[in-house]
Amino acid sequence: MADPRVSILTFGCRANQYDSAMMERRLAAFAKPDGGGAYVLNACAVTALAERKARQAVHRLRRAHPESLIVVVGCLADAVEKGYTRFDGADLLAGNAWKARIDEVVARACAGARGVLPARSLGPIAEEVSAGSPGRVRAILKIQDGCSRACTYCRPTQVRGAARSKPVDAAVDEAASLVRSGFPEIVLTGIDLAQYAPSDGALADAVRRILSIDGLLRLRIASINLSGLTGELIEAFAANERACPHFHVPLQSGDDRILERMARGYTVAEYLERIASVRMHIPRATFGTDIIVGFPGEDEEAFRRSCDVIRRVRFTNLHAFRFSPRPGTVAAGFPDRVDEPTKRRRADILTGRWREALRGDLDSRIGTTHHVLVEERRDGEWRGYTSDYLYVHFASDEEIPAGSLRPVRIVAVAEDQDHLEGMVDE
Numbered sequence: 005m006a007d008p009r010v011s012i013l014t015f016g017c018r019a020n021q022y023d024s025a026m027m028e029r030r031l032a033a034f035a036k037p038d039g040g041g042a043y044v045l046n047a048c049a050v051t052a053l054a055e056r057k058a059r060q061a062v063h064r065l066r067r068a069h070p071e072s073l074i075v076v077v078g079c080l081a082d083a084v085e086k087g088y089t090r091f092d093g094a095d096l097l098a099g100n101a102w103k104a105r106i107d108e109v110v111a112r113a114c115a116g117a118r119g120v121l122p123a124r125s126l127g128p129i130a131e132e133v134s135a136g137s138p139g140r141v142r143a144i145l146k147i148q149d150g151c152s153r154a155c156t157y158c159r160p161t162q163v164r165g166a167a168r169s170k171p172v173d174a175a176v177d178e179a180a181s182l183v184r185s186g187f188p189e190i191v192l193t194g195i196d197l198a199q200y201a202p203s204d205g206a207l208a209d210a211v212r213r214i215l216s217i218d219g220l221l222r223l224r225i226a227s228i229n230l231s232g233l234t235g236e237l238i239e240a241f242a243a244n245e246r247a248c249p250h251f252h253v254p255l256q257s258g259d260d261r262i263l264e265r266m267a268r269g270y271t272v273a274e275y276l277e278r279i280a281s282v283r284m285h286i287p288r289a290t291f292g293t294d295i296i297v298g299f300p301g302e303d304e305e306a307f308r309r310s311c312d313v314i315r316r317v318r319f320t321n322l323h324a325f326r327f328s329p330r331p332g333t334v335a336a337g338f339p340d341r342v343d344e345p346t347k348r349r350r351a352d353i354l355t356g357r358w359r360e361a362l363r364g365d366l367d368s369r370i371g372t373t374h375h376v377l378v379e380e381r382r383d384g385e386w387r388g389y390t391s392d393y394l395y396v397h398f399a400s401d402e403e404i405p406a407g408s409l410r411p412v413r414i415v416a417v418a419e420d421q422d423h424l425e426g427m428v429d430e
Contacts, residue, residue, distance in 0.1 A: 010043070011043050011044070012031070012043075012045075013043060013044070015045070015046065015054060016048025016050065016078075017048065018146075018226045019149065020078060021144050022144040022145065023103050024046045025135065025137050025143075025144065026133065026134040027077075027103055028137075030104075030105075034110060034111075041071075042073040042113065043072055043073070043075070044076075044106065045061060045094070046078045046103075047076050047079065049078075049083045050079070050159055051325065051328040051330075053328065054080075055083075059091065062093040062094055063093060073114065075095060075097070075110060075113050076094040076096075076097045077099070077100075078099070078100055078103065079160060079164065080097075081100075083159065084120055085097070085099055086163065088162065088332045089331065096109065096121065098120075098121040100163065102121060102124065104127055126149075126165050126168065129147075129148075129170045130171055132149075132170075134146070134182075140187070141378075142187065142189045142190070143185075143189070144191050144226075145192055145193065146170070147169065147170040147192055147197075147200060148168065148169050148197055148200040149167075149168050149194060149195055150167045150196075150199075151166075152167040152199060155267050156333060157296070157329075159333060162330075162333070164195050167199040167201070172202055172209050175192075175202075175210050176210065176217070179217055179220070180217050186407065187407075188219070188222065188407045189220075189224065189407075190214065190220065192211070192223070197227070197232050198231045206234075207234075208240045211247065215244045215246055220246060221246060222246055222247075222248050223248065227252040227254060227292075228251065228252065228253060233278050239285065241286060242286050245391075248391045248392065248393065249391060249392050250290045250320070250392045251290075251291050251292070252291070252293065253279070253293055255293045255295055255310075256296050256299075257306065258313035259306035261306065262299050262301060262306050265299065265335075265338070266296075266335070267334075272313060290320040291318075292322065293317070293321075293322055294323045295310055296325050297325070297342075297347055298327040300339065301338065301340040302327075307354075310354065311357045314358050314361055318361050318362070319358060319361070319362070320365060322355070324351045324354045326347040327347065362421060366421060369414045369417075369424060370416065370417070373411050373414070374390040374391070374411070374426075375390065375410065376389065376396045376398065376409070376411075378406055378409075379406060381404075386398050386399070394423075396414070396425075396426050397418075397423050398426040402428070411428065412427065413428075
């Protein structure tokens with residue numbers, strides 16, 4: 005008999021990962037009436053590459069499971085509904101506002117609904133609750149969604165709706181439930197955490213209250229725009245060792261002229277000053293970032309300035325994106341386009357400069373001891389992350405439960421700089 009379950013495939017950001025866990029919860033007891041299988045693709049539309057991956061996934065599923073239903077939800081479905089792109093191959097598409105009613109969406113597909121479900125109003129974000137992803141030690145908790153900024157290149161602004169915030173009380177309750185369910189680490193996420201503005205507090209309030217939950221070992225925040233790194237938030241992280249001192253702060257460009265064309269709302273000097281402020285209060289802090297190369301008008305000098313910021317900040321992780329014009333965004337109509345070979349070359353150079361700067365930081369860890377939250381054992385090694393988000397492999401004959409903290413002395417850096425090598429520090 006065919007598999008009656010609904011499988012979810014996830015593409016894109018941590019907010020999408022949270023949404024998938026939420027949908028899994030709502031679909032746990034769902035079975036197709038005819039006993040056949042169904043697939044829900046939680047698809048991303050932030051770049052042309054993200055859309056292409058979703059299309060490829062649908063084509064693979066069609067070949068492998070021709071009798072199964074395929075439902076595409078999320079940002080890509082919203083982009084189709086709004087006329088920004090086309091998408092063929094799925095039985096039914098439903099935008100982000102339908103995720104909290106995914107069981108209804110799949111039921112409609114089972115009943116024969118096809119095409120694109122009409123857009124509906126976004127419900128209160130407090131109604132979105134996840135039980136986490138089984139088998140993991142880290143639970144993602146989405147406390148913010150949507151974006152009210154107007155970055156000129158950005159599609160999520162088009163498809164996620166205006167900024168919405170989960171009340172602090174609701175966020176704390178959900179966090180406590182996740183900890184009780186066995187997740188020792190929580191990651192707070194959103195489309196733009198800097199816009200988290202519930203009626204009952206601020207991001208720093210949510211951080212402090214979640215850190216007070218018994219049984220929680222670590223709290224992280226996911227990507228946060230510069231304006232969200234307030235003095236109050238920095239103080240909340242500095243005051244509690246369970247608050248992980250890693251901050252992913254998108255830069256996007258190291259050139260003020262390009263930042264202005266992007267409508268990012270800050271200068272390079274302001275960015276560097278805020279990073280320095282965090283380091284002053286939290287000396288062991290590490291940073292990650294996103295940078296777009298090949299934005300319209302980016303010349304070699306502007307690109308050089310981006311490389312210079314990488315050298316000065318010493319990011320421990322970096323995502324380099326080649327500019328992808330999104331239909332309907334302001335930047336899609338900008339002149340002075342950068343050709344694709346130049347974008348690829350700059351992305352390679354940028355990544356190379358980052359790795360050069362990273363090597364020195366990783367080498368400085370040799371001989372130091374860090375507490376690693378163990379996630380799994382693979383290929384004879386235990387693996388996990390330090391509080392400042394460095395990936396560590398270490399050997400131990402001990403049977404270590406997932407979710408345990410172990411002190412690990414760093415003895416080497418992997419040749420590809422993908423991780424640190426260590427041994428249990430007794």
